[in-house]
Amino acid sequence: KQEVTQIPAALSVPEGENLVLNCSFTDSAIYNLQWFRQDPGKGLTSLLLIQSSQREQTSGRLNASLDKSSGRSTLYIAASQPGDSATYLCAVHTGGFKTIFGAGTRLFVKA
């Protein structure tokens, strides 16, 4: 059974710091992996989608990597800003129309 784990559960950093959020999954037979952002009381916003054949995806200050063999993905945020404060979730699409979510990392960027 696929399990997705995100560590740490919460993270507080000063503004301007570069940071890495981690996501691990137990079964490497994935279709793709998606990173989301969730603001308090809101829905999820897609940040980056990495297909199983890709190693990384970039969007602005965000870079997501995927290492299927080790069951790991990282989300790198450069030059963090207070507006980046949110919960970040990773989700693994295992095929068969099933998506498994991690519990998320709650990020707080201090001004």
Place this chain on the structure above:
Amino acid sequence: NAGVTQTPKFQVLKTGQSMTLQCAQDMNHEYMSWYRQDPGMGLRLIHYSVGAGITDQGEVPNGYNVSRSTTEDFPLRLLSAAPSQTSVYFCASRSTADTQYFGPGTRLTVL
């Protein structure tokens, strides 16, 4: 494009009552799904649909029914509400490029 819309935003029910959570999307996506989000547990798939007239169970389907009569709409019915169904419910649709789009959520409290 309104994207994915959900109604109501908030709902309080008494144990044993029934209700329908509405979900609609205007992106012509074939795949739609319902998730519930509970603290510390991430999102869990309740039901999903791969097209009009086709639905299937997800990870936690008990106590919920769905139907898909049109591409646009995917309502979720609670048959007899229980306190364990207190949660935030999200509807999502998925494009052919695999990116998932989420609605703003419905916060449900069952007393």
